[in-house]
Amino acid sequence: MNVTKLAGAVAACVITIGIGAATVPPAWATDNIRIFGEQETLNGPNGLPSSAIR
Structure with missing residues (x-):
């Protein structure tokens, strides 16, 4: 796995958690x-x- 894919995955997780x-x-x-x-x-x-809805 290269650094670009790893950085993209980390960014997606950080945005979702944020x-x-x-x-x-x-x-x-x-x-x-x-x-x-x-x-x-x-x-x-x-x-x-x-009880008031009936």
């Missing part, structure tokens, strides 16, 4: 974490609680 790292949401984005055992409500596709 795009993936730039689009990952931050970990602090979830602010609705509940205590273990506490009941949660699920939201439907329009943002309303699932």
Whole structure:
């Protein structure tokens, strides 16, 4: 394998990883974490609680 092919493969990997790292949401984005055992409500596709969709 020559240097040009290796450099191209490395560049492709770096670009792919860079795009993936730039689009990952931050970990602090979830602010609705509940205590273990506490009941949660699920939201439907329009943002309303699932019991209101029926």
